[in-house]
Each structure stands twice: as C-alpha cells, then as structure tokens.
Amino acid sequence: MMNSILPLFVAIPLGASFLIALVSRKRKLPADIIANLSTLSLLVLSIIIFQARGVYKIGGWLPPAGINWVLDGFSNLFLVIINLISICATVFSIKYMKHYTGVYKYYSLFLLMTAGMNGVVLTGDMFNLFVFLEIASIASYALVAFGGEHEELEASFKYLVLGSLGSILILLGIALVYGMTGYLNMASISKAISSSGIGQVHIFAALLFITGFGIKAALVPFHSWLPDAHPSAPAPISAMLSGVLIKAIGIYSLIRIFFNVFGMNSIFGGMLIGIGILSMVIGVFLAVGQWDLKRLLAYHSISQMGYVILGIGLGGFIIANGGSLIVASLAFLGGLFHLLNHSVFKSLLFLCSGSIENATGTRQLKEMGGLLKKMPVTGTTCTIASLSIAGVPPFNGFWSKLIIVIAAMQAGYYIIGFVTILVSFVTLVSFLKVMRYSLWGPVSGILANVKESPVLMVLPLVLLALLCIGMGVIALPGVTEVVLKPAIEVLVRGAEYAGYVFSQL
Amino acid sequence: MKGMTIIVKTITRWVKLFIFLFGIYVTLTGHLSPGGGFAGGVILACSFILLTLAYGKEYALSRLSLKTAKSLDSIGALIFLLTALIGMWVTNVFFDNVLQKLFPGTDFMLYSSGFIPLYNIGICLKVGAPLFVTFIVMAAMRIRINDKGEREIIQEEEEE
Numbered sequence: 001m002m003n004s005i006l007p008l009f010v011a012i013p014l015g016a017s018f019l020i021a022l023v024s025r026k027r028k029l030p031a032d033i034i035a036n037l038s039t040l041s042l043l044v045l046s047i048i049i050f051q052a053r054g055v056y057k058i059g060g061w062l063p064p065a066g067i068n069w070v071l072d073g074f075s076n077l078f079l080v081i082i083n084l085i086s087i088c089a090t091v092f093s094i095k096y097m098k099h100y101t102g103v104y105k106y107y108s109l110f111l112l113m114t115a116g117m118n119g120v121v122l123t124g125d126m127f128n129l130f131v132f133l134e135i136a137s138i139a140s141y142a143l144v145a146f147g148g149e150h151e152e153l154e155a156s157f158k159y160l161v162l163g164s165l166g167s168i169l170i171l172l173g174i175a176l177v178y179g180m181t182g183y184l185n186m187a188s189i190s191k192a193i194s195s196s197g198i199g200q201v202h203i204f205a206a207l208l209f210i211t212g213f214g215i216k217a218a219l220v221p222f223h224s225w226l227p228d229a230h231p232s233a234p235a236p237i238s239a240m241l242s243g244v245l246i247k248a249i250g251i252y253s254l255i256r257i258f259f260n261v262f263g264m265n266s267i268f269g270g271m272l273i274g275i276g277i278l279s280m281v282i283g284v285f286l287a288v289g290q291w292d293l294k295r296l297l298a299y300h301s302i303s304q305m306g307y308v309i310l311g312i313g314l315g316g317f318i319i320a321n322g323g324s325l326i327v328a329s330l331a332f333l334g335g336l337f338h339l340l341n342h343s344v345f346k347s348l349l350f351l352c353s354g355s356i357e358n359a360t361g362t363r364q365l366k367e368m369g370g371l372l373k374k375m376p377v378t379g380t381t382c383t384i385a386s387l388s389i390a391g392v393p394p395f396n397g398f399w400s401k402l403i404i405v406i407a408a409m410q411a412g413y414y415i416i417g418f419v420t421i422l423v424s425f426v427t428l429v430s431f432l433k434v435m436r437y438s439l440w441g442p443v444s445g446i447l448a449n450v451k452e453s454p455v456l457m458v459l460p461l462v463l464l465a466l467l468c469i470g471m472g473v474i475a476l477p478g479v480t481e482v483v484l485k486p487a488i489e490v491l492v493r494g495a496e497y498a499g500y501v502f503s504q505l
Numbered sequence: 506m507k508g509m510t511i512i513v514k515t516i517t518r519w520v521k522l523f524i525f526l527f528g529i530y531v532t533l534t535g536h537l538s539p540g541g542g543f544a545g546g547v548i549l550a551c552s553f554i555l556l557t558l559a560y561g562k563e564y565a566l567s568r569l570s571l572k573t574a575k576s577l578d579s580i581g582a583l584i585f586l587l588t589a590l591i592g593m594w595v596t597n598v599f600f601d602n603v604l605q606k607l608f609p610g611t612d613f614m615l616y617s618s619g620f621i622p623l624y625n626i627g628i629c630l631k632v633g634a635p636l637f638v639t640f641i642v643m644a645a646m647r648i649r650i651n652d653k654g655e656r657e658i659i660q661e662e663e664e665e
Binding site for chain 2 (some may be wrong): 014022025057148
C-alpha cells in the first residue's frame with residue numbers, strides 16, 4: 001500500500017499547482033476547487049498511511065546511489081500536521097482571498113510550498129532534502145510578498161536574504177559531510193559517521209546545520225526575519241508559515257540530522273537546550289509589548305518553538321549522558337506533543353486574526369474591543385486558542401507544557417522547569433491582554449457594524465478549536481501508543497536509523 | 506526606429522534560426538551528448554531574447570506571446586510529472602523508466618534511453634519559457650497604480 005501512495009504526497013500538490021497555473025488564470029472557481037480537492041486528498045492519504053512504515057526507492061535505484069524516501073513514525077506525524085493545516089488554510093482562503101488579484105498564483109505557490117514540505121519530511125537523502133527545502137522556502141518568499149504593498153515587499157526581501165543565507169549554510173554543511181563521508185544518503189552517512197567517530201569537520205558541519213536550520217526555524221539568535229515576514233503574509237499563509245513551515249523545514253530537519261544522522265551526544269543536546277531556553281524567554285518577552293495582533297502571534301511562535309526544541313534537546317541530552325530512558329521518552333513526548341499542539345492552536349490564532357482583519361480592517365489591538373459580542377464564533381475560537389497557547393487546563397497546550405516541566409523536574413533540572421513555568425505565565429499575561437483588548441469590553445465605535453465572517457471562513461476555525469479542546473486525550477497512555485509513540489521511538493533509536501533503513505531495502 | 510542598427514538586425518535575421526535549431530538539437534540529444542533540457546531551454550530562450558534586443562519587444566512578443574510562454578511553463582512541468590507518473594502507473598515505481606525496459610532501442614541512437622528525452626523536453630520548456638518571461642517582465646514591464654488605487658502590471662511605453 002505504501003508504494004502506491006507515497007509518491008502522491010509530492011505528485012498531487014505539484015500537479016495541482018501547475019494545473020491551476022495552466023487552466024485557472026481568468027476565473028477563481030477552478031483554482032478553489034482544484035486546490036481544496038488536492039489538499040483534502042492529501043489529508044486523507046496521510047491518515048490512511050499513518051500506520052505504514054517502510055523505505056521507498058525512487059525509480060527503483062538502490063541507495064547510496066539512488067534517492068530513497070523513508071516513512072517512519074516521525075515522518076508520519078509531520079505528514080498529518082502539514083496536510084491538516086493545509087486543508088484548513090485552503091478552505092479559509094476561498095473567502096479570504098476574494099479581494100486579492102491573481103489568486104491562481106497564490107494557490108499555485110501554496111501547493112508548491114506544500115509539496116516542498118511533504119518532500120522534506122519524507123526524504124532520506126541530504127541533497128533531496130535541500131532541494132525540497134528550497135522549493136518550500138522560495139514559494140514562501142513569494143507568498144509573504146503576495147499583497148505587493150511596501151511593507152510586505154520589505155518583509156519578504158528581509159526573509160529572502162536571511163532565508164537564502166540559511167540555505168547556503170545548509171548547502172555548505174551538506175558539501176562538507178559529503179566530502180568527509182562520500183555519501184549523500186542519510187543512512188549511509190550515519191553508518192560512516194558511527195564507524196569513524198565525530199571529527200572536527202563533522203562538528204563544523206553540525207554548527208552550519210544549526211545556524212542554517214535555525215534561521216529556517218527562527219530560533220532565537222536567528223529569529224529577526226520572522227516578526228516581519230509572518231504578519232505580512234495573507235492570514236492563511238501566516239497560519240501555514242507559523243503552523244507548519246518553520247517546523248517542517250526547520251525543526252524536523254534539525255532533529256532528523258542531529259538524532260538520526262550525526263547521532264546525539266551531550267554537546268549537541270546541550271546546544272539544543274540552550275537555544276530552546278533562549279528562544280522561549282526572549283520570544284515571549286518580545287511578544288508582551290506588541291500591539292499588532294499578528295506581530296504578537298509571530299513572536300509567540302518563536303517562544304513556543306523554544307519549548308519544542310527544549311523538550312527534544314532535553315531528551316537527547318539525557319540519553320547521551322546515560323540517564324533514564326523513561327525520563328528521556330517523557331521529554332520527547334512533551335516536545336513532540338507541544339509541536340503538534342502548537343501547529344493547531346497557532347494556525348487557529350492566525351486564521352482568527354485573518355477573520356478579524358477581514359471583518360474589521362484592522363490588526364491593532366487598541367482599535368478593537370467587544371468582538372466576542374460582534375463575532376461570536378471567531379471570538380469563541382480565538383478565546384479557546386489563546387487559553388490553549390497560554391497553557392490553561394483542560395486545553396491541549398496545558399498537557400504538553402506540563403509533560404515538559406515534569407520531564408525537566410524528573411531529570412533534576414529544576415531551573416529549566418522553573419523557567420518553563422515562568423515563560424508559560426508570561427504567555428498567559430500576553431494573551432490576557434489580547435482577550436482584554438480585542439474580545440471583551442465595550443464595542444469600540446468603529447466596529448459597530450462588524451458582522452461574523454462567512455461560513456467557509458468559520459468552518460476551519462471551529463474544526464481547529466474542537467481539536468484544541470479534544471487533543472488533550474493524546475496524552476492518555478492508550479492514545480499516545482498510536483499517535484506519538486512511533487515518533488518518539490525514532491528519536492530514542494537515534495543512529496540505529498541506518499540499520500533500520502538498510503533492513504527495509 | 507525600434508530596435509538596434511541595420512547591422513545587428515541583418516545578423517540576427519541570419520543567426521536566429523540557427524540558434525533556435527541548436528537549442529532543439531541540444532535538448533533532443535541531451536541523453537547522448539553534453540547538454541540536455543536545461544542548456545537547450547536556455548539556448549531557446551536566448552534566441553527570443555536576441556530577437557527582443559534586435560527588433561524590440563513587440564516583434565518578439567508577436568512570435569511568442571507572454572500568455573503562450575506562461576502556458577508552456579506549466580505544460581513543461583506537467584510533462585515531467587506525467588512521465589514520472591506513467592512509471593508509477595505501470596510498475597508501481599515513481600520515476601521508473603518503463604519505456605526503456607519495454608522498448609530499449611539501440612544504444613547511442615536518437616531513440617534510446619526511454620523517457621530521458623521526454624524529461625529533457627519537459628525541462629527545456631520549463632526552463633526556456635520562464636527565462637523569456639522573466640527577461641520581458643524585468644526589461645519591459647513596470648508596476649503602475651491605476652485610478653482605483655490598485656496595482657497593475659503594464660508594458661512600458663516606448664520612447665521615440
């Protein structure tokens with residue numbers, strides 16, 4: 001079954017993208033239909049394939065010469081996240097993009113970005129990863145500038161320069177690894193490194209990867225493009241960028257390379273923990289002072305990515321130091337669960353901000369007020385998402401943050417646990433500000449005639465809000481075994497990835 | 506007078522066909538000799554860019570309109586994708602060169618290596634058409650804000 005489905009994850013969005021550019025230049029309706037059908041079919045396929053595992057050889061060529069795609073628990077988790085948010089964003093786009101010209105270009109680029117991300121999480125080849133990463137990145141540069149106004153072009157140019165710098169560093173890292181080992185296939189590289197040990201060139205390449213993928217994931221020393229780029233894009237694109245793009249091409253690639261290719265050791269683990277704490281703390285303190293709703297959300301993306309990297313880096317650090325495997329698994333569970341949760345509630349928040357902006361014409365918190373009365377559905381879903389990201393029980397964000405804190409405490413890193421709780425508190429403060437100014441209070445004068453958004457825009461909001469409420473059950477033992485356990489096992493196995501790939505050929 | 510001097514125009518009239526044919530040759534023999542879809546596409550685009558430089562953009566656009574070029578761009582990509590999907594349809598392997606396995610042809614002849622020439626044609630269209638479009642857009646288009654305050658892309662007026 002896997003063999004007949006796996007290539008479709010790249011083929012369907014690519015085909016739909018070029019088909020839209022070919023047939024739907026004048027009218028918007030065919031573009032809407034093709035884009036939504038293709039993202040819907042991708043979501044269905046990713047759920048069908050969720051339990052499948054295996055290695056796929058492109059063109060029937062064996063590695064290390066040929067390119068292979070590896071489907072394991074980690075890739076499966078990301079496929080579901082990417083395609084779930086894609087369908088929500090495309091449904092939202094039907095009404096939201098009505099006011100823009102050239103919508104076929106938007107859908108075309110959107111699907112190219114989806115194809116790139118699906119490719120990144122499936123591939124088992126370093127250079128193939130770079131190619132897909134560039135497809136997704138370049139499509140996103142253009143999408144950030146889609147509005148064509150001065151501010152958007154400026155943000156896009158900044159993103160373009162920094163993103164290209166990241167890509168070049170990644171390419172240099174890949175070249176160094178290729179020079180040292182003679183392979184581009186991840187499993188072969190992993191085997192070569194584990195037999196030769198990590199040398200100085202490997203460490204230099206690892207630093208290049210941390211910088212390059214750190215730029216793509218907007219981790220703190222490299223975050224400066226994100227607060228400009230994410231708010232400038234149209235709302236569904238902001239949801240895609242914050243919800244999945246920084247995870248799929250940043251966090252995923254970083255974790256895959258450090259855990260499965262280089263093999264985890266305490267230096268890399270310590271670096272990930274350090275970057276995670278920095279992102280968490282600095283991101284959230286930059287976010288508190290913002291008055292532009294989308295900019296505030298963008299800063300929170302940096303902070304929440306810090307949680308993910310902290311959880312996963314902590315697990316790697318514990319394993320590398322010979323600590324308890326159960327505590328490490330708990331840390332991985334916290335990190336991955338938070339990643340899943342963040343993609344849901346952050347996409348929901350950005351879509352809500354799009355819905356509010358579409359109805360009121362403003363993004364400034366000071367100009368809003370009383371939207372819970374005027375836009376009940378958007379207001380309610382926005383409240384749910386805000387409470388989720390702030391870590392209020394019983395919403396999903398609470399459980400993942402709780403697991404990260406418990407893992408840090410059990411491993412004996414009390415300061416990390418304390419910082420995590422502190423950041424969560426500041427997050428709550430900043431989202432209370434959002435709710436106080438935009439949702440509650442008296443209706444401000446200029447918003448007197450605001451109406452609720454159309455059904456097609458509200459539908460994805462409701463779906464994601466239901467997920468926010470219900471996803472806490474994933475933390476329960478029986479459900480975790482199915483949903484997150486396979487992904488955790490990939491991280492725990494670490495460099496045994498190579499043996500797994502070669503056994504599946 | 507549009508375009509460049511009579512010398513350039515005359516030379517262009519002589520060489521344009523050869524450049525165009527050379528592009529096609531490089532594309533079609535990409536599996537036998539150096540070159541391939543990318544190089545061939547660039548050469549094809551260069552022949553149109555030469556026309557634009559020598560005769561002005563109206564002449565070049567009357568030969569290959571922007572609309573056609575944009576369509577060729579998508580068609581090239583779709584050719585590549587469909588060829589890859591044929592392999593998946595026949596033997597369940599993405600990018601499988603089934604044509605080569607079924608009808609091998611003679612080595613070192615034009616008809617050999619199965620789907621590779623088809624891939625080259627797809628790449629040639631995908632590279633050549635957008636290169637021409639990019640050149641025209643960057644050289645001869647500009648953004649103007651119209652009466653309604655919307656942005657629109659127009660062709661720049663020719664200065665006499």
